[in-house]
Amino acid sequence: MPSSGYDLIVAGAGPSGVALLDALARVGLGDLRVLLVDRAPRRGDDRTWCFWETDAGPFDHLVAHRWPALDVHGPSAGAPGRRLELAPYSYKMIRGGDFFAATDAWLAGRPQVERRVGEVQEVRSEGDRAVAVIDGERVEADWAFDATRVPLEPVAGYHLLLQHFLGWEITTPDDRFDPGVATFMDFRVPQKGGTCFVYVLPTSPREALVEHTVFSPSVWPRAAYEAELRGYLAGVLGIGSYEVGRTEIGVIPMTDRPFPARRGDRVITIGTAGGQTKASTGYTFRRVVRHARALAEALAHTGKPHLPARWRRHDWMDGVLLRALATGRQDGAEFFSRLLERNPPARVLAFLDEDTSIAQEVALMASVDVPLFWRVGAEVTWRRWRARRDARMRV
Numbered sequence: 001m002p003s004s005g006y007d008l009i010v011a012g013a014g015p016s017g018v019a020l021l022d023a024l025a026r027v028g029l030g031d032l033r034v035l036l037v038d039r040a041p042r043r044g045d046d047r048t049w050c051f052w053e054t055d056a057g058p059f060d061h062l063v064a065h066r067w068p069a070l071d072v073h074g075p076s077a078g079a080p081g082r083r084l085e086l087a088p089y090s091y092k093m094i095r096g097g098d099f100f101a102a103t104d105a106w107l108a109g110r111p112q113v114e115r116r117v118g119e120v121q122e123v124r125s126e127g128d129r130a131v132a133v134i135d136g137e138r139v140e141a142d143w144a145f146d147a148t149r150v151p152l153e154p155v156a157g158y159h160l161l162l163q164h165f166l167g168w169e170i171t172t173p174d175d176r177f178d179p180g181v182a183t184f185m186d187f188r189v190p191q192k193g194g195t196c197f198v199y200v201l202p203t204s205p206r207e208a209l210v211e212h213t214v215f216s217p218s219v220w221p222r223a224a225y226e227a228e229l230r231g232y233l234a235g236v237l238g239i240g241s242y243e244v245g246r247t248e249i250g251v252i253p254m255t256d257r258p259f260p261a262r263r264g265d266r267v268i269t270i271g272t273a274g275g276q277t278k279a280s281t282g283y284t285f286r287r288v289v290r291h292a293r294a295l296a297e298a299l300a301h302t303g304k305p306h307l308p309a310r311w312r313r314h315d316w317m318d319g320v321l322l323r324a325l326a327t328g329r330q331d332g333a334e335f336f337s338r339l340l341e342r343n344p345p346a347r348v349l350a351f352l353d354e355d356t357s358i359a360q361e362v363a364l365m366a367s368v369d370v371p372l373f374w375r376v377g378a379e380v381t382w383r384r385w386r387a388r389r390d391a392r393m394r395v
Protein backbone atom coordinates (compact mmCIF):
# COMPACT_ATOMS: atom_id res chain seq x y z
CA MET A 1 0.00 0.00 0.00
CA PRO A 2 1.45 3.43 -0.83
CA SER A 3 2.41 5.39 2.27
CA SER A 4 -0.25 8.03 1.55
CA GLY A 5 -3.02 5.55 0.86
CA TYR A 6 -4.45 5.20 4.33
CA ASP A 7 -7.69 6.56 5.67
CA LEU A 8 -6.39 6.32 9.24
CA ILE A 9 -3.16 5.94 11.12
CA VAL A 10 -3.49 4.49 14.59
CA ALA A 11 -0.31 5.03 16.58
CA GLY A 12 -0.15 2.57 19.48
CA ALA A 13 -1.65 -0.93 19.42
CA GLY A 14 -2.65 -0.91 23.10
CA PRO A 15 -6.26 -1.16 24.24
CA SER A 16 -7.11 2.35 23.07
CA GLY A 17 -5.90 1.72 19.50
CA VAL A 18 -7.50 -1.70 19.32
CA ALA A 19 -10.78 -0.52 20.92
CA LEU A 20 -10.97 2.22 18.31
CA LEU A 21 -10.66 -0.28 15.44
CA ASP A 22 -13.28 -2.46 17.10
CA ALA A 23 -15.63 0.53 17.51
CA LEU A 24 -15.14 1.60 13.89
CA ALA A 25 -16.10 -1.89 12.72
CA ARG A 26 -19.20 -1.77 14.91
CA VAL A 27 -20.43 1.51 13.36
CA GLY A 28 -19.95 0.22 9.82
CA LEU A 29 -16.52 1.78 9.16
CA GLY A 30 -14.66 -1.52 9.19
CA ASP A 31 -13.55 -1.09 5.57
CA LEU A 32 -11.36 1.94 6.23
CA ARG A 33 -7.73 1.40 5.27
CA VAL A 34 -5.75 1.62 8.47
CA LEU A 35 -2.08 1.65 9.39
CA LEU A 36 -1.71 0.35 12.96
CA VAL A 37 1.80 1.01 14.21
CA ASP A 38 3.51 0.09 17.46
CA ARG A 39 7.14 -0.19 18.51
CA ALA A 40 6.39 -3.56 20.13
CA PRO A 41 5.95 -6.50 17.75
CA ARG A 42 3.62 -8.18 20.20
CA ARG A 43 1.98 -7.22 23.51
CA GLY A 44 2.04 -9.92 26.13
CA ASP A 45 0.35 -10.69 29.42
CA ASP A 46 1.86 -7.76 31.31
CA ARG A 47 -1.33 -6.32 32.78
CA THR A 48 -4.80 -7.16 34.00
CA TRP A 49 -7.64 -4.73 33.45
CA CYS A 50 -10.39 -4.49 36.02
CA PHE A 51 -13.41 -2.22 35.68
CA TRP A 52 -17.08 -2.16 36.51
CA GLU A 53 -20.06 -1.90 34.21
CA THR A 54 -23.76 -2.66 34.17
CA ASP A 55 -24.06 -3.99 30.65
CA ALA A 56 -22.01 -6.21 28.37
CA GLY A 57 -19.17 -4.20 26.85
CA PRO A 58 -17.62 -4.99 23.46
CA PHE A 59 -14.93 -7.15 25.09
CA ASP A 60 -17.28 -9.03 27.42
CA HIS A 61 -16.39 -12.34 25.77
CA LEU A 62 -12.84 -11.83 27.07
CA VAL A 63 -13.82 -11.29 30.71
CA ALA A 64 -11.89 -13.90 32.72
CA HIS A 65 -13.76 -13.35 35.95
CA ARG A 66 -16.52 -11.13 37.32
CA TRP A 67 -17.47 -10.37 40.91
CA PRO A 68 -20.94 -9.27 42.05
CA ALA A 69 -19.57 -7.95 45.35
CA LEU A 70 -16.49 -6.13 46.65
CA ASP A 71 -15.07 -5.83 50.15
CA VAL A 72 -13.55 -2.61 51.48
CA HIS A 73 -11.48 -2.30 54.66
CA GLY A 74 -10.59 0.99 56.30
CA PRO A 75 -7.16 1.57 57.83
CA SER A 76 -7.89 0.61 61.43
CA ALA A 77 -6.99 -3.00 62.22
CA GLY A 78 -10.16 -3.81 64.17
CA ALA A 79 -12.60 -2.27 61.66
CA PRO A 80 -15.04 -4.85 60.26
CA GLY A 81 -14.94 -3.52 56.71
CA ARG A 82 -17.91 -3.38 54.40
CA ARG A 83 -19.24 -5.66 51.69
CA LEU A 84 -20.50 -3.74 48.68
CA GLU A 85 -23.19 -5.54 46.70
CA LEU A 86 -22.65 -4.04 43.28
CA ALA A 87 -25.89 -4.73 41.40
CA PRO A 88 -26.61 -3.45 38.77
CA TYR A 89 -22.82 -3.34 38.27
CA SER A 90 -20.34 -6.15 38.29
CA TYR A 91 -16.59 -5.87 38.68
CA LYS A 92 -14.85 -7.51 35.73
CA MET A 93 -11.34 -8.64 34.91
CA ILE A 94 -9.76 -8.98 31.47
CA ARG A 95 -6.25 -10.39 31.25
CA GLY A 96 -3.94 -8.52 28.88
CA GLY A 97 -2.73 -11.83 27.39
CA ASP A 98 -6.30 -12.88 26.48
CA PHE A 99 -7.12 -9.43 25.12
CA PHE A 100 -4.12 -9.25 22.79
CA ALA A 101 -4.36 -12.91 21.67
CA ALA A 102 -8.01 -12.40 20.66
CA THR A 103 -7.62 -8.98 19.10
CA ASP A 104 -4.42 -9.99 17.24
CA ALA A 105 -6.37 -12.89 15.71
CA TRP A 106 -9.25 -10.55 14.79
CA LEU A 107 -6.87 -8.04 13.20
CA ALA A 108 -5.05 -10.79 11.29
CA GLY A 109 -8.33 -11.47 9.46
CA ARG A 110 -8.69 -7.85 8.33
CA PRO A 111 -6.52 -7.16 5.26
CA GLN A 112 -7.57 -3.49 5.32
CA VAL A 113 -5.57 -3.07 8.57
CA GLU A 114 -1.83 -3.04 7.94
CA ARG A 115 0.29 -3.61 11.04
CA ARG A 116 3.72 -2.16 11.25
CA VAL A 117 6.41 -2.41 13.91
CA GLY A 118 8.16 0.93 14.17
CA GLU A 119 9.04 3.93 16.29
CA VAL A 120 6.54 6.76 15.92
CA GLN A 121 8.58 9.95 16.09
CA GLU A 122 5.83 12.45 15.43
CA VAL A 123 2.15 12.65 14.59
CA ARG A 124 0.89 16.03 13.36
CA SER A 125 -1.78 17.76 11.32
CA GLU A 126 -0.77 19.37 8.05
CA GLY A 127 -3.72 21.18 6.52
CA ASP A 128 -6.35 18.56 5.82
CA ARG A 129 -3.94 15.64 6.23
CA ALA A 130 -2.52 13.73 9.17
CA VAL A 131 1.19 13.03 8.99
CA ALA A 132 3.11 10.47 11.02
CA VAL A 133 6.86 10.09 10.99
CA ILE A 134 7.67 6.43 11.56
CA ASP A 135 11.32 5.35 11.68
CA GLY A 136 12.13 8.53 9.76
CA GLU A 137 9.55 7.87 7.02
CA ARG A 138 6.65 10.22 6.40
CA VAL A 139 3.25 8.54 6.19
CA GLU A 140 -0.03 10.35 5.45
CA ALA A 141 -3.69 9.64 6.09
CA ASP A 142 -6.96 11.49 6.43
CA TRP A 143 -6.92 11.11 10.22
CA ALA A 144 -4.48 9.92 12.87
CA PHE A 145 -5.22 8.66 16.37
CA ASP A 146 -2.27 8.86 18.71
CA ALA A 147 -1.86 6.81 21.91
CA THR A 148 1.92 7.05 22.02
CA ARG A 149 2.70 10.35 23.70
CA VAL A 150 1.72 10.59 27.36
CA PRO A 151 2.55 14.16 28.41
CA LEU A 152 3.95 13.92 31.92
CA GLU A 153 6.00 17.06 32.33
CA PRO A 154 4.70 19.18 35.24
CA VAL A 155 2.24 21.93 34.35
CA ALA A 156 1.99 24.98 36.61
CA GLY A 157 -1.31 25.02 38.47
CA TYR A 158 -1.97 21.27 38.13
CA HIS A 159 -0.99 18.13 40.04
CA LEU A 160 0.61 14.79 39.29
CA LEU A 161 0.64 11.71 41.49
CA LEU A 162 1.68 8.24 40.44
CA GLN A 163 -0.34 5.13 41.06
CA HIS A 164 2.33 2.44 41.33
CA PHE A 165 1.88 -1.16 42.20
CA LEU A 166 3.16 -4.69 42.18
CA GLY A 167 0.86 -7.71 42.06
CA TRP A 168 1.44 -11.42 42.51
CA GLU A 169 -0.76 -14.17 41.17
CA ILE A 170 -0.62 -16.58 44.07
CA THR A 171 -1.77 -20.15 44.53
CA THR A 172 -2.46 -21.49 48.02
CA PRO A 173 -2.33 -25.18 49.00
CA ASP A 174 -5.83 -25.05 50.50
CA ASP A 175 -9.01 -23.02 49.96
CA ARG A 176 -8.41 -19.46 51.16
CA PHE A 177 -10.53 -17.25 48.90
CA ASP A 178 -14.14 -16.67 47.95
CA PRO A 179 -14.14 -16.22 44.15
CA GLY A 180 -17.50 -14.45 44.46
CA VAL A 181 -16.02 -11.43 46.29
CA ALA A 182 -12.99 -9.32 45.41
CA THR A 183 -11.29 -6.94 47.83
CA PHE A 184 -11.42 -3.54 46.19
CA MET A 185 -9.37 -1.51 48.63
CA ASP A 186 -7.87 -2.89 51.81
CA PHE A 187 -6.17 -0.10 53.71
CA ARG A 188 -4.99 -2.33 56.59
CA VAL A 189 -1.38 -1.89 55.44
CA PRO A 190 1.20 0.67 56.62
CA GLN A 191 0.48 4.06 55.05
CA LYS A 192 4.04 4.93 53.98
CA GLY A 193 4.52 8.25 52.20
CA GLY A 194 1.21 8.10 50.33
CA THR A 195 -2.09 6.24 50.10
CA CYS A 196 -1.37 2.51 50.32
CA PHE A 197 -3.83 -0.36 49.86
CA VAL A 198 -4.16 -3.88 48.52
CA TYR A 199 -6.48 -5.41 45.93
CA VAL A 200 -7.32 -9.09 46.23
CA LEU A 201 -8.85 -10.53 43.07
CA PRO A 202 -9.66 -14.21 43.63
CA THR A 203 -10.41 -16.31 40.56
CA SER A 204 -10.82 -19.61 42.45
CA PRO A 205 -10.74 -20.70 46.11
CA ARG A 206 -6.96 -21.14 45.79
CA GLU A 207 -5.93 -18.48 43.27
CA ALA A 208 -5.86 -14.71 43.48
CA LEU A 209 -4.08 -11.68 42.08
CA VAL A 210 -2.95 -9.72 45.13
CA GLU A 211 -1.71 -6.24 44.31
CA HIS A 212 -0.05 -3.71 46.62
CA THR A 213 -0.83 -0.21 45.35
CA VAL A 214 0.42 3.25 46.29
CA PHE A 215 -0.66 6.77 45.29
CA SER A 216 2.42 8.97 45.83
CA PRO A 217 4.83 11.26 43.95
CA SER A 218 7.45 8.58 43.20
CA VAL A 219 7.76 4.85 42.69
CA TRP A 220 9.27 2.39 45.18
CA PRO A 221 12.03 -0.16 44.71
CA ARG A 222 10.53 -3.53 43.78
CA ALA A 223 11.60 -5.16 47.05
CA ALA A 224 9.49 -2.66 49.02
CA TYR A 225 6.19 -3.74 47.40
CA GLU A 226 7.19 -7.38 47.84
CA ALA A 227 7.86 -6.87 51.54
CA GLU A 228 4.43 -5.21 51.93
CA LEU A 229 2.72 -8.05 50.07
CA ARG A 230 4.41 -10.68 52.25
CA GLY A 231 3.39 -8.71 55.37
CA TYR A 232 -0.22 -8.36 54.15
CA LEU A 233 -0.64 -11.99 53.21
CA ALA A 234 0.76 -13.26 56.51
CA GLY A 235 -0.38 -10.51 58.85
CA VAL A 236 -3.80 -9.51 57.51
CA LEU A 237 -5.03 -12.56 55.58
CA GLY A 238 -3.15 -15.13 57.69
CA ILE A 239 -1.81 -16.87 54.59
CA GLY A 240 1.70 -18.15 55.23
CA SER A 241 2.05 -20.70 52.47
CA TYR A 242 1.59 -19.86 48.79
CA GLU A 243 3.34 -20.02 45.43
CA VAL A 244 3.92 -16.86 43.43
CA GLY A 245 3.22 -17.15 39.70
CA ARG A 246 2.98 -14.22 37.27
CA THR A 247 4.03 -10.82 38.63
CA GLU A 248 2.50 -7.58 37.41
CA ILE A 249 4.15 -4.23 37.96
CA GLY A 250 3.01 -0.86 36.74
CA VAL A 251 2.78 2.89 37.04
CA ILE A 252 -0.31 4.89 36.05
CA PRO A 253 -0.18 8.71 35.99
CA MET A 254 -2.89 10.44 38.03
CA THR A 255 -3.02 14.02 36.86
CA ASP A 256 -5.59 16.78 36.47
CA ARG A 257 -3.50 18.57 33.83
CA PRO A 258 -5.34 19.38 30.62
CA PHE A 259 -4.85 16.90 27.78
CA PRO A 260 -5.43 18.32 24.32
CA ALA A 261 -8.12 16.24 22.62
CA ARG A 262 -6.55 17.02 19.24
CA ARG A 263 -3.31 18.22 17.73
CA GLY A 264 -4.59 20.37 14.92
CA ASP A 265 -7.61 19.28 12.95
CA ARG A 266 -6.45 15.83 11.95
CA VAL A 267 -4.76 14.20 14.94
CA ILE A 268 -6.91 12.91 17.79
CA THR A 269 -5.29 11.77 21.02
CA ILE A 270 -6.57 8.54 22.58
CA GLY A 271 -5.93 6.35 25.60
CA THR A 272 -3.87 7.51 28.56
CA ALA A 273 -2.15 9.87 26.11
CA GLY A 274 -5.56 11.39 25.37
CA GLY A 275 -6.51 12.02 28.99
CA GLN A 276 -8.66 8.90 29.33
CA THR A 277 -7.09 7.86 32.65
CA LYS A 278 -9.35 8.99 35.49
CA ALA A 279 -7.15 11.34 37.48
CA SER A 280 -8.42 10.37 40.91
CA THR A 281 -8.42 6.58 40.48
CA GLY A 282 -6.20 5.60 37.53
CA TYR A 283 -9.01 3.54 35.98
CA THR A 284 -8.70 3.75 32.21
CA PHE A 285 -9.92 0.66 30.39
CA ARG A 286 -13.65 1.33 30.29
CA ARG A 287 -13.11 5.02 29.59
CA VAL A 288 -10.95 4.08 26.61
CA VAL A 289 -13.73 1.85 25.29
CA ARG A 290 -16.37 4.58 25.76
CA HIS A 291 -14.13 7.18 24.11
CA ALA A 292 -13.50 4.86 21.16
CA ARG A 293 -17.23 4.40 20.66
CA ALA A 294 -17.87 8.15 20.79
CA LEU A 295 -15.09 8.87 18.27
CA ALA A 296 -16.31 6.14 15.91
CA GLU A 297 -19.89 7.38 16.09
CA ALA A 298 -18.79 10.96 15.43
CA LEU A 299 -16.81 9.87 12.37
CA ALA A 300 -19.71 7.78 11.09
CA HIS A 301 -22.33 10.51 11.59
CA THR A 302 -20.45 13.74 10.90
CA GLY A 303 -17.48 12.63 8.80
CA LYS A 304 -15.14 13.94 11.50
CA PRO A 305 -13.95 12.17 14.66
CA HIS A 306 -14.33 15.37 16.66
CA LEU A 307 -16.07 15.44 20.01
CA PRO A 308 -17.47 18.67 21.46
CA ALA A 309 -15.24 20.27 24.10
CA ARG A 310 -17.05 20.79 27.37
CA TRP A 311 -16.24 21.84 30.87
CA ARG A 312 -16.54 18.85 33.11
CA ARG A 313 -17.07 19.38 36.81
CA HIS A 314 -15.60 15.92 37.40
CA ASP A 315 -12.23 17.14 36.13
CA TRP A 316 -12.38 19.91 38.70
CA MET A 317 -13.35 17.47 41.47
CA ASP A 318 -10.46 15.19 40.48
CA GLY A 319 -8.15 18.20 40.77
CA VAL A 320 -9.50 18.98 44.23
CA LEU A 321 -8.89 15.44 45.46
CA LEU A 322 -5.42 15.28 43.90
CA ARG A 323 -4.47 18.57 45.55
CA ALA A 324 -5.85 17.48 48.92
CA LEU A 325 -3.83 14.25 48.69
CA ALA A 326 -0.68 15.81 47.20
CA THR A 327 -0.52 18.52 49.87
CA GLY A 328 -1.08 15.96 52.63
CA ARG A 329 -4.24 17.67 53.91
CA GLN A 330 -6.44 14.67 53.18
CA ASP A 331 -5.51 11.19 54.28
CA GLY A 332 -6.23 9.00 51.24
CA ALA A 333 -7.05 5.85 53.21
CA GLU A 334 -9.61 7.74 55.27
CA PHE A 335 -11.14 9.47 52.24
CA PHE A 336 -11.63 6.39 50.04
CA SER A 337 -12.74 4.08 52.84
CA ARG A 338 -15.32 6.63 54.06
CA LEU A 339 -16.60 7.27 50.54
CA LEU A 340 -16.99 3.55 49.91
CA GLU A 341 -18.33 2.57 53.32
CA ARG A 342 -20.87 5.36 53.80
CA ASN A 343 -22.59 5.53 50.43
CA PRO A 344 -24.66 3.18 48.27
CA PRO A 345 -22.10 1.22 46.19
CA ALA A 346 -23.84 1.82 42.86
CA ARG A 347 -23.80 5.58 43.52
CA VAL A 348 -20.07 5.59 44.23
CA LEU A 349 -19.30 3.57 41.10
CA ALA A 350 -21.52 5.84 39.00
CA PHE A 351 -19.71 8.85 40.52
CA LEU A 352 -16.29 7.42 39.67
CA ASP A 353 -17.65 6.83 36.13
CA GLU A 354 -18.77 10.49 36.03
CA ASP A 355 -22.37 9.37 35.54
CA THR A 356 -23.94 11.06 38.59
CA SER A 357 -26.19 14.08 38.84
CA ILE A 358 -25.22 17.14 40.88
CA ALA A 359 -27.81 16.13 43.53
CA GLN A 360 -26.17 12.71 43.89
CA GLU A 361 -22.75 14.32 44.16
CA VAL A 362 -23.96 16.61 46.93
CA ALA A 363 -25.24 13.52 48.79
CA LEU A 364 -21.86 11.82 48.35
CA MET A 365 -20.02 14.86 49.65
CA ALA A 366 -21.70 14.41 53.04
CA SER A 367 -19.19 11.62 53.73
CA VAL A 368 -16.10 13.82 53.23
CA ASP A 369 -14.59 16.79 55.06
CA VAL A 370 -16.69 19.44 53.31
CA PRO A 371 -14.93 22.60 54.65
CA LEU A 372 -11.53 21.19 53.65
CA PHE A 373 -12.75 20.33 50.16
CA TRP A 374 -14.28 23.76 49.62
CA ARG A 375 -11.00 25.40 50.69
CA VAL A 376 -8.95 23.17 48.42
CA GLY A 377 -11.54 23.67 45.65
CA ALA A 378 -11.07 27.44 45.87
CA GLU A 379 -7.29 26.97 45.62
CA VAL A 380 -7.65 24.70 42.57
CA THR A 381 -9.90 27.23 40.85
CA TRP A 382 -7.50 30.09 41.61
CA ARG A 383 -4.39 28.13 40.55
CA ARG A 384 -5.97 27.09 37.26
CA TRP A 385 -7.18 30.60 36.52
CA ARG A 386 -3.70 31.99 37.25
CA ALA A 387 -2.01 29.30 35.13
CA ARG A 388 -4.29 30.12 32.18
CA ARG A 389 -3.73 33.87 32.62
CA ASP A 390 0.06 33.37 32.72
CA ALA A 391 -0.10 31.19 29.62
CA ARG A 392 -2.11 33.90 27.77
CA MET A 393 0.40 36.55 28.81
CA ARG A 394 3.30 34.49 27.45
CA VAL A 395 1.70 34.24 23.98
Ligand SMILES: Cc1cc2nc3c(=O)[nH]c(=O)nc-3n(C[C@H](O)[C@H](O)[C@H](O)COP(=O)(O)OP(=O)(O)OC[C@H]3O[C@@H](n4cnc5c(N)ncnc54)[C@H](O)[C@@H]3O)c2cc1C
Nearest residue numbers: 012014015016039047049050120148250271272283284285
Ligand atom coordinates in the same frame (compact mmCIF):
# COMPACT_ATOMS: atom_id res chain seq x y z
C1 LIG B 1 0.20 -3.04 34.94
C2 LIG B 1 -0.99 -2.16 34.65
C3 LIG B 1 -2.25 -2.54 35.12
C4 LIG B 1 -3.37 -1.72 34.85
N1 LIG B 1 -4.58 -2.10 35.33
C5 LIG B 1 -5.67 -1.36 35.05
C6 LIG B 1 -6.95 -1.77 35.49
O1 LIG B 1 -7.10 -2.75 36.22
N2 LIG B 1 -8.03 -1.04 35.11
C7 LIG B 1 -7.91 0.07 34.33
O2 LIG B 1 -8.92 0.68 33.97
N3 LIG B 1 -6.69 0.51 33.93
C8 LIG B 1 -5.58 -0.18 34.27
N4 LIG B 1 -4.36 0.25 33.83
C9 LIG B 1 -4.27 1.55 33.13
C10 LIG B 1 -4.58 1.46 31.62
O3 LIG B 1 -5.76 0.74 31.38
C11 LIG B 1 -3.47 0.83 30.84
O4 LIG B 1 -2.27 1.54 31.02
C12 LIG B 1 -3.78 0.74 29.34
O5 LIG B 1 -2.85 -0.15 28.80
C13 LIG B 1 -3.74 2.09 28.63
O6 LIG B 1 -4.01 1.88 27.26
P1 LIG B 1 -3.41 2.81 26.13
O7 LIG B 1 -3.82 2.22 24.84
O8 LIG B 1 -3.74 4.21 26.42
O9 LIG B 1 -1.83 2.74 26.34
P2 LIG B 1 -0.80 1.52 26.23
O10 LIG B 1 -1.42 0.24 26.66
O11 LIG B 1 0.41 1.99 26.96
O12 LIG B 1 -0.52 1.44 24.69
C14 LIG B 1 0.28 2.38 24.01
C15 LIG B 1 1.05 1.63 22.93
O13 LIG B 1 1.84 2.58 22.24
C16 LIG B 1 3.11 2.02 22.00
N5 LIG B 1 4.05 3.13 21.88
C17 LIG B 1 4.34 4.07 22.81
N6 LIG B 1 5.20 4.98 22.32
C18 LIG B 1 5.47 4.61 21.04
C19 LIG B 1 6.26 5.15 20.00
N7 LIG B 1 6.95 6.29 20.16
N8 LIG B 1 6.31 4.51 18.82
C20 LIG B 1 5.60 3.36 18.63
N9 LIG B 1 4.81 2.81 19.57
C21 LIG B 1 4.74 3.42 20.76
C22 LIG B 1 3.39 1.09 23.17
O14 LIG B 1 4.30 0.07 22.79
C23 LIG B 1 1.99 0.57 23.49
O15 LIG B 1 1.73 -0.66 22.86
C24 LIG B 1 -3.22 -0.53 34.10
C25 LIG B 1 -1.94 -0.15 33.68
C26 LIG B 1 -0.85 -0.94 33.96
C27 LIG B 1 0.51 -0.48 33.50
